Amino acid sequence: MPEAIELRSLTRWYGKRRGVIDLEADVHEGEVFGFLGPNGAGKTTTIRMLLGLIRPSGGSARILGLDPWTQAPAVHRRLAHLGSDPGYLGDLDAASLLDHLGALRGLQKGAWRSLAERLDLDPRVPLKKLSRGNRQKVGVVSVFMGREPLLVMDEPSTGLDPLMQREFLALVAEARADGRTVFLSSHNLPEVERACDRVAIIREGRIVKIATVAALVGDHTRSVNLVLGRPAAEGAFALPGVTVLSSTGQDVHVMVRGDINPLLRCLGDLDVRDIAISTPDVEDLFFRYYEGTVAGSEGRVVATGGTGIHAEAAP
Protein backbone atom coordinates (compact mmCIF):
# COMPACT_ATOMS: atom_id res chain seq x y z
CA MET A 1 0.00 0.00 0.00
CA PRO A 2 1.65 3.29 -1.03
CA GLU A 3 1.81 6.23 1.31
CA ALA A 4 -0.71 8.99 0.68
CA ILE A 5 2.20 11.34 0.04
CA GLU A 6 5.86 10.51 -0.33
CA LEU A 7 8.48 13.22 -0.62
CA ARG A 8 11.99 12.10 -1.51
CA SER A 9 14.69 14.76 -1.62
CA LEU A 10 12.07 17.04 -3.12
CA THR A 11 13.75 20.24 -4.21
CA ARG A 12 12.64 23.31 -6.07
CA TRP A 13 14.69 26.33 -7.04
CA TYR A 14 13.36 29.46 -8.72
CA GLY A 15 16.51 30.37 -10.57
CA LYS A 16 18.94 31.10 -7.75
CA ARG A 17 16.16 31.68 -5.26
CA ARG A 18 15.38 28.92 -2.82
CA GLY A 19 12.00 27.23 -2.93
CA VAL A 20 12.37 24.01 -0.94
CA ILE A 21 15.41 21.79 -0.46
CA ASP A 22 15.63 18.03 0.05
CA LEU A 23 12.22 17.51 1.59
CA GLU A 24 11.77 14.01 2.97
CA ALA A 25 8.43 13.02 4.38
CA ASP A 26 5.78 10.30 4.31
CA VAL A 27 2.15 11.11 4.95
CA HIS A 28 0.28 7.97 5.93
CA GLU A 29 -3.18 7.20 4.65
CA GLY A 30 -5.90 8.29 7.02
CA GLU A 31 -3.85 10.78 9.02
CA VAL A 32 -4.05 14.53 9.31
CA PHE A 33 -0.61 15.89 8.56
CA GLY A 34 0.29 19.44 9.41
CA PHE A 35 2.83 21.38 7.42
CA LEU A 36 3.91 24.21 9.59
CA GLY A 37 5.96 27.24 8.75
CA PRO A 38 5.77 30.99 8.30
CA ASN A 39 5.13 32.72 5.01
CA GLY A 40 8.00 32.15 2.62
CA ALA A 41 9.16 28.92 4.24
CA GLY A 42 8.19 26.83 1.20
CA LYS A 43 4.74 25.49 2.08
CA THR A 44 2.97 26.70 -1.05
CA THR A 45 5.85 25.63 -3.28
CA THR A 46 5.55 22.12 -1.85
CA ILE A 47 1.79 22.07 -2.40
CA ARG A 48 2.13 23.30 -5.98
CA MET A 49 4.50 20.42 -6.66
CA LEU A 50 2.08 17.99 -5.03
CA LEU A 51 -0.64 19.29 -7.37
CA GLY A 52 1.58 19.02 -10.43
CA LEU A 53 1.38 22.74 -11.09
CA ILE A 54 5.15 23.15 -10.94
CA ARG A 55 7.90 20.63 -11.59
CA PRO A 56 10.52 19.70 -8.99
CA SER A 57 14.08 20.80 -9.67
CA GLY A 58 15.20 17.57 -8.03
CA GLY A 59 13.91 14.61 -6.06
CA SER A 60 10.38 13.37 -6.35
CA ALA A 61 6.89 13.54 -4.93
CA ARG A 62 4.37 10.71 -5.13
CA ILE A 63 0.68 10.98 -4.37
CA LEU A 64 -0.86 7.57 -3.63
CA GLY A 65 1.98 6.08 -5.65
CA LEU A 66 1.50 8.42 -8.63
CA ASP A 67 3.73 11.15 -9.99
CA PRO A 68 1.80 14.44 -9.77
CA TRP A 69 3.68 16.00 -12.70
CA THR A 70 3.44 13.20 -15.27
CA GLN A 71 0.16 11.69 -14.00
CA ALA A 72 -1.62 14.87 -12.96
CA PRO A 73 -5.18 13.94 -14.05
CA ALA A 74 -4.96 10.57 -12.25
CA VAL A 75 -3.65 12.30 -9.14
CA HIS A 76 -6.35 14.95 -9.35
CA ARG A 77 -9.06 12.28 -9.42
CA ARG A 78 -7.83 11.28 -5.96
CA LEU A 79 -7.46 14.65 -4.29
CA ALA A 80 -9.31 17.84 -3.53
CA HIS A 81 -7.44 21.07 -3.11
CA LEU A 82 -7.98 24.35 -1.34
CA GLY A 83 -5.55 27.16 -2.07
CA SER A 84 -4.58 29.88 0.38
CA ASP A 85 -6.13 32.68 -1.65
CA PRO A 86 -8.10 31.24 -4.57
CA GLY A 87 -8.66 33.60 -7.48
CA TYR A 88 -12.36 33.10 -7.90
CA LEU A 89 -14.21 34.52 -10.86
CA GLY A 90 -15.94 37.47 -9.29
CA ASP A 91 -18.94 37.48 -11.61
CA LEU A 92 -19.93 33.95 -10.67
CA ASP A 93 -21.86 33.21 -7.52
CA ALA A 94 -20.73 30.49 -5.14
CA ALA A 95 -23.37 28.07 -6.44
CA SER A 96 -22.18 28.38 -10.05
CA LEU A 97 -18.54 28.12 -9.05
CA LEU A 98 -19.09 25.08 -6.85
CA ASP A 99 -21.25 23.40 -9.48
CA HIS A 100 -18.56 24.02 -12.10
CA LEU A 101 -15.71 22.68 -9.98
CA GLY A 102 -17.93 19.84 -8.78
CA ALA A 103 -18.79 18.85 -12.34
CA LEU A 104 -15.10 18.83 -13.26
CA ARG A 105 -14.60 16.43 -10.33
CA GLY A 106 -17.54 14.27 -11.42
CA LEU A 107 -19.86 15.37 -8.62
CA GLN A 108 -23.60 15.83 -8.84
CA LYS A 109 -24.98 19.34 -9.24
CA GLY A 110 -25.65 20.80 -5.79
CA ALA A 111 -23.25 18.44 -4.01
CA TRP A 112 -22.15 21.48 -2.00
CA ARG A 113 -25.60 22.36 -0.65
CA SER A 114 -25.54 20.71 2.79
CA LEU A 115 -22.04 21.98 3.50
CA ALA A 116 -23.00 25.51 2.48
CA GLU A 117 -25.90 25.37 4.94
CA ARG A 118 -23.64 24.00 7.64
CA LEU A 119 -21.14 26.84 7.13
CA ASP A 120 -23.90 29.42 6.75
CA LEU A 121 -22.80 30.37 3.24
CA ASP A 122 -25.22 32.17 0.94
CA PRO A 123 -24.54 30.55 -2.44
CA ARG A 124 -26.34 33.16 -4.52
CA VAL A 125 -24.15 36.16 -3.71
CA PRO A 126 -21.61 37.03 -6.44
CA LEU A 127 -18.15 36.03 -5.29
CA LYS A 128 -16.81 39.55 -5.74
CA LYS A 129 -19.24 40.76 -3.09
CA LEU A 130 -18.22 38.18 -0.51
CA SER A 131 -16.01 39.04 2.45
CA ARG A 132 -12.67 37.31 2.86
CA GLY A 133 -14.17 34.94 5.40
CA ASN A 134 -17.07 34.01 3.18
CA ARG A 135 -14.77 33.49 0.21
CA GLN A 136 -12.77 31.13 2.39
CA LYS A 137 -15.98 29.30 3.25
CA VAL A 138 -16.49 28.71 -0.47
CA GLY A 139 -13.07 27.07 -0.58
CA VAL A 140 -13.80 24.95 2.47
CA VAL A 141 -17.09 23.79 0.95
CA SER A 142 -15.30 23.07 -2.31
CA VAL A 143 -12.65 20.88 -0.75
CA PHE A 144 -15.02 18.88 1.45
CA MET A 145 -17.90 18.43 -1.00
CA GLY A 146 -16.36 15.43 -2.78
CA ARG A 147 -15.20 12.02 -1.68
CA GLU A 148 -11.56 12.18 -2.74
CA PRO A 149 -9.27 10.18 -0.43
CA LEU A 150 -6.73 13.00 -0.09
CA LEU A 151 -7.41 16.62 0.86
CA VAL A 152 -4.63 19.13 0.32
CA MET A 153 -5.20 22.48 1.95
CA ASP A 154 -3.05 25.57 2.02
CA GLU A 155 -3.84 27.78 5.01
CA PRO A 156 -7.48 26.75 4.88
CA SER A 157 -8.91 28.60 7.83
CA THR A 158 -7.43 32.03 7.09
CA GLY A 159 -10.16 34.60 7.44
CA LEU A 160 -12.64 32.27 9.12
CA ASP A 161 -14.18 33.49 12.35
CA PRO A 162 -13.70 31.34 15.49
CA LEU A 163 -17.05 29.59 15.04
CA MET A 164 -16.22 28.67 11.48
CA GLN A 165 -12.72 27.63 12.45
CA ARG A 166 -14.29 25.22 14.90
CA GLU A 167 -16.60 23.96 12.17
CA PHE A 168 -13.63 23.56 9.88
CA LEU A 169 -11.78 21.49 12.48
CA ALA A 170 -14.90 19.35 12.87
CA LEU A 171 -14.91 18.74 9.12
CA VAL A 172 -11.26 17.73 9.26
CA ALA A 173 -12.03 15.33 12.10
CA GLU A 174 -14.91 13.84 10.11
CA ALA A 175 -12.68 13.41 7.08
CA ARG A 176 -10.14 11.58 9.22
CA ALA A 177 -12.89 9.41 10.70
CA ASP A 178 -13.88 8.51 7.12
CA GLY A 179 -10.33 7.34 6.49
CA ARG A 180 -9.40 10.27 4.29
CA THR A 181 -5.94 11.78 4.44
CA VAL A 182 -5.54 15.48 5.09
CA PHE A 183 -2.41 17.48 4.27
CA LEU A 184 -2.83 20.81 5.93
CA SER A 185 -0.38 23.63 5.46
CA SER A 186 -0.72 26.36 8.01
CA HIS A 187 0.93 28.99 10.08
CA ASN A 188 -1.96 28.84 12.51
CA LEU A 189 -0.37 26.85 15.30
CA PRO A 190 -3.39 26.21 17.51
CA GLU A 191 -5.24 24.92 14.47
CA VAL A 192 -2.44 22.50 13.66
CA GLU A 193 -2.18 21.41 17.26
CA ARG A 194 -5.88 20.66 17.42
CA ALA A 195 -6.32 19.11 14.00
CA CYS A 196 -3.19 17.16 13.21
CA ASP A 197 -1.82 13.76 14.09
CA ARG A 198 1.66 14.62 12.91
CA VAL A 199 3.42 17.81 12.06
CA ALA A 200 6.34 18.73 9.86
CA ILE A 201 8.04 22.00 10.63
CA ILE A 202 9.57 23.66 7.60
CA ARG A 203 12.20 26.30 8.02
CA GLU A 204 13.77 28.22 5.15
CA GLY A 205 12.84 25.53 2.68
CA ARG A 206 13.94 22.54 4.75
CA ILE A 207 11.96 20.23 7.00
CA VAL A 208 13.58 20.50 10.41
CA LYS A 209 11.29 18.20 12.36
CA ILE A 210 8.56 15.64 11.78
CA ALA A 211 6.78 14.21 14.80
CA THR A 212 3.40 13.50 16.23
CA VAL A 213 1.91 16.46 18.01
CA ALA A 214 1.88 14.42 21.20
CA ALA A 215 5.54 13.47 20.85
CA LEU A 216 6.50 16.97 19.89
CA VAL A 217 4.94 18.31 23.04
CA GLY A 218 5.64 15.27 25.27
CA ASP A 219 9.35 15.03 24.53
CA HIS A 220 9.94 18.44 25.87
CA THR A 221 10.44 19.96 29.22
CA ARG A 222 7.62 20.63 31.62
CA SER A 223 7.74 23.24 34.31
CA VAL A 224 6.43 22.13 37.71
CA ASN A 225 5.77 24.59 40.54
CA LEU A 226 5.09 23.04 43.90
CA VAL A 227 3.87 24.43 47.22
CA LEU A 228 4.69 21.97 49.97
CA GLY A 229 3.28 21.73 53.49
CA ARG A 230 6.77 21.18 54.80
CA PRO A 231 10.18 21.33 53.13
CA ALA A 232 11.26 18.24 51.24
CA ALA A 233 14.23 16.22 52.32
CA GLU A 234 17.60 16.86 50.75
CA GLY A 235 17.83 15.03 47.42
CA ALA A 236 14.12 14.29 47.29
CA PHE A 237 14.06 15.52 43.68
CA ALA A 238 17.17 13.70 42.53
CA LEU A 239 15.19 11.89 39.87
CA PRO A 240 15.84 11.05 36.20
CA GLY A 241 15.18 14.11 34.00
CA VAL A 242 14.32 16.37 36.91
CA THR A 243 16.23 19.57 37.58
CA VAL A 244 15.54 21.79 40.56
CA LEU A 245 15.56 25.39 39.40
CA SER A 246 14.72 27.00 42.71
CA SER A 247 13.73 25.93 46.19
CA THR A 248 12.80 28.11 49.14
CA GLY A 249 11.86 25.24 51.36
CA GLN A 250 8.16 25.04 50.75
CA ASP A 251 8.10 26.60 47.26
CA VAL A 252 9.89 24.45 44.72
CA HIS A 253 10.27 24.96 40.99
CA VAL A 254 11.55 22.00 39.00
CA MET A 255 11.93 21.21 35.31
CA VAL A 256 11.09 17.73 34.04
CA ARG A 257 12.37 16.42 30.74
CA GLY A 258 10.66 13.35 29.29
CA ASP A 259 8.69 11.01 31.54
CA ILE A 260 7.00 12.84 34.38
CA ASN A 261 5.91 9.68 36.27
CA PRO A 262 9.00 9.43 38.55
CA LEU A 263 8.28 12.91 39.82
CA LEU A 264 4.58 12.15 40.36
CA ARG A 265 5.46 9.04 42.35
CA CYS A 266 7.88 11.09 44.43
CA LEU A 267 5.21 13.69 45.13
CA GLY A 268 3.01 10.97 46.63
CA ASP A 269 5.41 10.86 49.57
CA LEU A 270 5.36 14.61 50.11
CA ASP A 271 2.83 17.00 51.62
CA VAL A 272 1.81 18.80 48.43
CA ARG A 273 -0.50 21.79 49.00
CA ASP A 274 -0.55 23.04 45.40
CA ILE A 275 0.90 22.08 42.04
CA ALA A 276 1.03 23.76 38.64
CA ILE A 277 2.37 21.83 35.67
CA SER A 278 2.85 23.71 32.46
CA THR A 279 3.52 21.99 29.16
CA PRO A 280 4.86 23.61 26.02
CA ASP A 281 2.42 23.89 23.17
CA VAL A 282 3.23 23.63 19.50
CA GLU A 283 3.69 27.35 19.27
CA ASP A 284 6.46 27.29 21.87
CA LEU A 285 8.14 24.42 20.09
CA PHE A 286 7.72 26.05 16.72
CA PHE A 287 9.42 29.19 17.84
CA ARG A 288 12.20 27.18 19.36
CA TYR A 289 12.80 25.44 16.04
CA TYR A 290 12.88 28.80 14.40
CA GLU A 291 15.27 30.11 16.99
CA GLY A 292 17.35 26.92 16.81
CA THR A 293 17.04 26.27 20.55
CA VAL A 294 14.95 23.15 20.82
CA ALA A 295 16.55 21.90 24.01
CA GLY A 296 15.98 23.52 27.36
CA SER A 297 12.47 24.73 26.68
CA GLU A 298 10.21 26.33 29.15
CA GLY A 299 6.52 25.62 29.33
CA ARG A 300 3.35 27.58 29.36
CA VAL A 301 0.28 26.96 31.43
CA VAL A 302 -2.44 27.66 28.93
CA ALA A 303 -2.97 26.96 25.26
CA THR A 304 -2.12 29.61 22.74
CA GLY A 305 -4.46 32.05 21.12
CA GLY A 306 -5.23 32.02 17.45
CA THR A 307 -2.40 34.16 16.25
CA GLY A 308 -0.51 33.40 13.09
CA ILE A 309 3.20 33.66 12.51
CA HIS A 310 4.66 35.84 9.85
CA ALA A 311 7.89 35.87 8.00
CA GLU A 312 9.55 38.31 10.36
CA ALA A 313 9.39 35.61 13.03
CA ALA A 314 12.10 33.72 11.17
CA PRO A 315 15.67 34.52 12.09
Added chain:
Amino acid sequence: MTALSFRLELRRSRILAVGLAVVVLVYGGLIAALYPILLANTAQIEDYMKLFPKGFMAAFGITGSLADPGIFFTTYIGSFLWPIVAAIGAIVLATRPTASDAERGWADLPLATPLTRGRYLGAAILGQVVVLAALALATVGGVLAVGTLVGAGFDVARFTAAGVVLWLFACAIAGMTSLLAVITLSRSVAAGVAAGVLIAMYLFNIVAQVQPDFAWLGDLSAFRYAGVGALIDRGTVDWVGIGVLAIVAVAGWTASLVLFRRRDLLP
Protein backbone atom coordinates in the same frame (compact mmCIF):
# COMPACT_ATOMS: atom_id res chain seq x y z
CA MET B 1 -15.14 18.31 -19.04
CA THR B 2 -14.04 20.21 -22.13
CA ALA B 3 -17.66 21.18 -22.75
CA LEU B 4 -17.95 22.49 -19.19
CA SER B 5 -14.85 24.61 -19.60
CA PHE B 6 -15.99 25.79 -23.01
CA ARG B 7 -19.35 26.90 -21.61
CA LEU B 8 -17.63 28.77 -18.80
CA GLU B 9 -15.30 30.38 -21.32
CA LEU B 10 -18.27 31.63 -23.34
CA ARG B 11 -19.97 32.82 -20.18
CA ARG B 12 -16.89 34.78 -19.16
CA SER B 13 -16.70 36.29 -22.66
CA ARG B 14 -20.26 37.59 -22.74
CA ILE B 15 -19.60 41.16 -21.66
CA LEU B 16 -16.57 41.57 -23.91
CA ALA B 17 -18.31 39.97 -26.89
CA VAL B 18 -21.54 41.91 -26.50
CA GLY B 19 -19.71 45.20 -25.93
CA LEU B 20 -17.53 44.84 -29.01
CA ALA B 21 -20.43 43.51 -31.09
CA VAL B 22 -22.49 46.58 -30.25
CA VAL B 23 -19.60 48.80 -31.34
CA VAL B 24 -19.13 47.07 -34.70
CA LEU B 25 -22.87 46.79 -35.34
CA VAL B 26 -23.56 50.45 -34.63
CA TYR B 27 -20.49 51.75 -36.41
CA GLY B 28 -20.85 49.36 -39.35
CA GLY B 29 -24.53 50.17 -39.66
CA LEU B 30 -23.89 53.93 -39.64
CA ILE B 31 -21.14 53.63 -42.23
CA ALA B 32 -23.31 51.43 -44.43
CA ALA B 33 -26.16 53.96 -44.15
CA LEU B 34 -23.80 56.63 -45.53
CA TYR B 35 -22.74 54.53 -48.54
CA PRO B 36 -25.52 55.71 -50.91
CA ILE B 37 -24.68 59.34 -50.07
CA LEU B 38 -21.02 58.69 -50.75
CA LEU B 39 -21.94 56.94 -53.99
CA ALA B 40 -23.98 59.95 -55.15
CA ASN B 41 -21.06 62.30 -54.47
CA THR B 42 -18.15 60.17 -55.59
CA ALA B 43 -16.60 62.74 -57.92
CA GLN B 44 -16.44 65.50 -55.33
CA ILE B 45 -15.14 63.17 -52.66
CA GLU B 46 -12.41 61.81 -54.89
CA ASP B 47 -11.33 65.36 -55.79
CA TYR B 48 -11.14 66.11 -52.11
CA MET B 49 -9.19 62.93 -51.35
CA LYS B 50 -6.55 63.89 -53.90
CA LEU B 51 -5.46 66.59 -51.47
CA PHE B 52 -4.10 63.97 -49.07
CA PRO B 53 -0.68 62.28 -49.36
CA LYS B 54 -0.65 58.77 -50.71
CA GLY B 55 0.80 57.40 -47.48
CA PHE B 56 -2.02 58.87 -45.46
CA MET B 57 -4.57 57.32 -47.81
CA ALA B 58 -2.82 53.97 -47.67
CA ALA B 59 -2.85 54.05 -43.90
CA PHE B 60 -6.62 53.95 -44.04
CA GLY B 61 -6.76 51.41 -46.84
CA ILE B 62 -7.85 53.94 -49.49
CA THR B 63 -6.07 52.45 -52.45
CA GLY B 64 -8.86 53.05 -55.01
CA SER B 65 -12.28 54.67 -55.35
CA LEU B 66 -14.40 54.90 -52.24
CA ALA B 67 -17.38 54.12 -54.45
CA ASP B 68 -16.13 50.54 -54.70
CA PRO B 69 -17.71 48.52 -51.85
CA GLY B 70 -14.43 46.73 -51.17
CA ILE B 71 -12.42 49.95 -50.83
CA PHE B 72 -15.27 51.50 -48.89
CA PHE B 73 -15.41 48.58 -46.45
CA THR B 74 -11.63 48.37 -46.14
CA THR B 75 -11.32 52.11 -45.54
CA TYR B 76 -13.90 52.41 -42.81
CA ILE B 77 -13.86 48.98 -41.25
CA GLY B 78 -11.34 46.46 -42.60
CA SER B 79 -8.23 48.54 -41.94
CA PHE B 80 -9.61 50.80 -39.23
CA LEU B 81 -12.29 49.51 -36.87
CA TRP B 82 -11.77 45.77 -37.27
CA PRO B 83 -8.04 45.71 -36.39
CA ILE B 84 -8.84 47.56 -33.17
CA VAL B 85 -11.78 45.32 -32.29
CA ALA B 86 -9.94 42.16 -33.30
CA ALA B 87 -6.86 43.15 -31.31
CA ILE B 88 -8.85 43.95 -28.18
CA GLY B 89 -10.95 40.80 -28.42
CA ALA B 90 -8.11 38.46 -29.38
CA ILE B 91 -5.62 39.81 -26.83
CA VAL B 92 -8.07 39.75 -23.93
CA LEU B 93 -9.34 36.28 -24.80
CA ALA B 94 -5.94 34.78 -25.58
CA THR B 95 -4.17 36.01 -22.46
CA ARG B 96 -7.00 35.07 -20.12
CA PRO B 97 -6.82 31.27 -19.68
CA THR B 98 -3.08 31.15 -19.09
CA ALA B 99 -1.38 34.40 -18.08
CA SER B 100 -4.36 36.21 -16.54
CA ASP B 101 -5.81 33.21 -14.77
CA ALA B 102 -2.42 32.08 -13.51
CA GLU B 103 -1.78 35.58 -12.15
CA ARG B 104 -5.14 35.81 -10.42
CA GLY B 105 -4.98 32.21 -9.16
CA TRP B 106 -8.07 30.94 -10.95
CA ALA B 107 -6.15 28.48 -13.15
CA ASP B 108 -5.14 26.47 -10.06
CA LEU B 109 -8.74 25.52 -9.35
CA PRO B 110 -9.77 23.73 -12.56
CA LEU B 111 -6.21 22.43 -13.04
CA ALA B 112 -6.35 20.72 -9.63
CA THR B 113 -9.30 18.66 -10.91
CA PRO B 114 -9.07 15.75 -13.39
CA LEU B 115 -9.32 18.28 -16.22
CA THR B 116 -6.07 18.06 -18.21
CA ARG B 117 -4.14 21.16 -19.17
CA GLY B 118 -4.70 20.34 -22.83
CA ARG B 119 -8.46 20.21 -22.43
CA TYR B 120 -8.45 23.33 -20.26
CA LEU B 121 -6.59 25.40 -22.82
CA GLY B 122 -8.27 23.66 -25.75
CA ALA B 123 -11.66 24.71 -24.43
CA ALA B 124 -10.42 28.27 -24.08
CA ILE B 125 -9.08 28.27 -27.64
CA LEU B 126 -12.41 26.96 -28.88
CA GLY B 127 -14.02 29.84 -27.03
CA GLN B 128 -11.71 32.30 -28.80
CA VAL B 129 -12.61 30.79 -32.18
CA VAL B 130 -16.33 31.13 -31.51
CA VAL B 131 -16.28 34.62 -29.97
CA LEU B 132 -14.04 36.03 -32.69
CA ALA B 133 -16.26 34.44 -35.34
CA ALA B 134 -19.29 36.06 -33.74
CA LEU B 135 -17.55 39.44 -33.79
CA ALA B 136 -16.55 39.06 -37.45
CA LEU B 137 -20.11 38.04 -38.25
CA ALA B 138 -21.48 41.06 -36.40
CA THR B 139 -19.06 43.35 -38.26
CA VAL B 140 -20.06 42.11 -41.69
CA GLY B 141 -23.67 41.49 -40.70
CA GLY B 142 -24.23 45.06 -39.53
CA VAL B 143 -22.91 46.47 -42.79
CA LEU B 144 -24.91 44.01 -44.88
CA ALA B 145 -28.13 44.47 -42.94
CA VAL B 146 -28.12 48.27 -43.07
CA GLY B 147 -26.72 48.19 -46.63
CA THR B 148 -29.73 46.15 -47.69
CA LEU B 149 -32.10 48.59 -45.97
CA VAL B 150 -30.59 51.59 -47.77
CA GLY B 151 -30.26 49.76 -51.09
CA ALA B 152 -26.49 49.76 -51.17
CA GLY B 153 -26.44 46.57 -53.24
CA PHE B 154 -23.62 44.87 -51.31
CA ASP B 155 -22.77 41.33 -52.47
CA VAL B 156 -23.74 39.08 -49.57
CA ALA B 157 -21.49 36.18 -50.60
CA ARG B 158 -18.41 38.35 -51.07
CA PHE B 159 -19.01 40.21 -47.83
CA THR B 160 -19.49 36.90 -46.03
CA ALA B 161 -16.21 35.66 -47.49
CA ALA B 162 -14.61 38.91 -46.31
CA GLY B 163 -15.97 38.13 -42.85
CA VAL B 164 -14.07 34.85 -42.93
CA VAL B 165 -10.84 36.70 -43.73
CA LEU B 166 -11.50 39.17 -40.89
CA TRP B 167 -12.08 36.23 -38.57
CA LEU B 168 -8.83 34.56 -39.63
CA PHE B 169 -6.98 37.82 -39.02
CA ALA B 170 -8.35 37.93 -35.46
CA CYS B 171 -7.54 34.23 -34.99
CA ALA B 172 -3.94 34.85 -36.07
CA ILE B 173 -3.64 37.56 -33.42
CA ALA B 174 -5.20 35.24 -30.85
CA GLY B 175 -2.93 32.34 -31.78
CA MET B 176 0.25 34.34 -31.44
CA THR B 177 -0.93 36.11 -28.28
CA SER B 178 -1.89 32.77 -26.78
CA LEU B 179 1.66 31.55 -27.35
CA LEU B 180 3.12 34.74 -25.86
CA ALA B 181 0.86 34.37 -22.84
CA VAL B 182 1.99 30.78 -22.24
CA ILE B 183 5.65 31.71 -22.64
CA THR B 184 5.54 34.75 -20.36
CA LEU B 185 2.62 33.87 -18.05
CA SER B 186 2.26 37.63 -17.75
CA ARG B 187 -0.85 39.28 -19.12
CA SER B 188 0.71 42.71 -19.38
CA VAL B 189 3.86 41.50 -21.13
CA ALA B 190 1.99 39.27 -23.57
CA ALA B 191 -0.60 41.94 -24.34
CA GLY B 192 2.05 44.63 -24.68
CA VAL B 193 4.20 42.60 -27.04
CA ALA B 194 1.17 41.55 -29.11
CA ALA B 195 -0.07 45.14 -29.41
CA GLY B 196 3.42 46.39 -30.23
CA VAL B 197 3.86 43.80 -32.97
CA LEU B 198 0.46 44.71 -34.44
CA ILE B 199 1.31 48.42 -34.51
CA ALA B 200 4.66 47.62 -36.12
CA MET B 201 2.91 45.46 -38.74
CA TYR B 202 0.43 48.24 -39.43
CA LEU B 203 3.32 50.65 -40.06
CA PHE B 204 5.18 48.07 -42.16
CA ASN B 205 2.13 47.75 -44.38
CA ILE B 206 1.91 51.51 -44.91
CA VAL B 207 5.62 51.91 -45.59
CA ALA B 208 5.51 49.01 -48.02
CA GLN B 209 2.77 50.72 -50.00
CA VAL B 210 4.36 54.16 -50.25
CA GLN B 211 8.05 53.21 -50.52
CA PRO B 212 8.77 50.67 -53.28
CA ASP B 213 12.24 50.07 -51.82
CA PHE B 214 10.60 48.74 -48.70
CA ALA B 215 7.87 46.74 -50.36
CA TRP B 216 9.27 43.60 -48.72
CA LEU B 217 8.14 44.94 -45.34
CA GLY B 218 4.58 44.28 -46.44
CA ASP B 219 5.29 40.56 -46.46
CA LEU B 220 5.96 40.78 -42.73
CA SER B 221 2.60 42.39 -42.02
CA ALA B 222 -0.57 40.51 -41.16
CA PHE B 223 -2.52 43.48 -42.55
CA ARG B 224 -1.31 42.64 -46.03
CA TYR B 225 -2.79 39.16 -45.80
CA ALA B 226 -6.03 40.43 -44.28
CA GLY B 227 -6.98 42.72 -47.17
CA VAL B 228 -10.54 42.19 -48.39
CA GLY B 229 -10.91 44.98 -50.97
CA ALA B 230 -10.19 42.79 -54.01
CA LEU B 231 -12.30 39.99 -52.59
CA ILE B 232 -15.38 42.22 -52.25
CA ASP B 233 -14.90 44.21 -55.45
CA ARG B 234 -13.66 41.53 -57.83
CA GLY B 235 -14.26 38.26 -56.07
CA THR B 236 -10.52 37.56 -56.03
CA VAL B 237 -9.63 35.25 -53.20
CA ASP B 238 -6.14 35.71 -51.75
CA TRP B 239 -5.50 32.08 -50.90
CA VAL B 240 -1.93 32.84 -49.86
CA GLY B 241 -3.14 35.46 -47.41
CA ILE B 242 -5.81 33.15 -46.04
CA GLY B 243 -3.26 30.36 -45.75
CA VAL B 244 -0.74 32.54 -43.91
CA LEU B 245 -3.34 33.78 -41.42
CA ALA B 246 -4.68 30.26 -40.84
CA ILE B 247 -1.20 28.80 -40.41
CA VAL B 248 -0.17 31.51 -37.95
CA ALA B 249 -3.36 30.97 -35.94
CA VAL B 250 -3.12 27.19 -35.86
CA ALA B 251 0.62 27.22 -35.23
CA GLY B 252 0.25 29.69 -32.36
CA TRP B 253 -2.51 27.71 -30.71
CA THR B 254 -0.81 24.36 -31.24
CA ALA B 255 2.47 25.62 -29.82
CA SER B 256 0.52 27.07 -26.87
CA LEU B 257 -1.07 23.71 -26.17
CA VAL B 258 2.22 21.84 -26.38
CA LEU B 259 4.07 24.35 -24.23
CA PHE B 260 1.30 24.78 -21.66
CA ARG B 261 1.39 21.06 -20.86
CA ARG B 262 5.00 21.43 -19.75
CA ARG B 263 4.87 24.90 -18.26
CA ASP B 264 5.40 25.57 -14.58
CA LEU B 265 2.37 27.46 -13.35
CA LEU B 266 3.84 29.94 -10.94
CA PRO B 267 1.41 32.01 -8.92
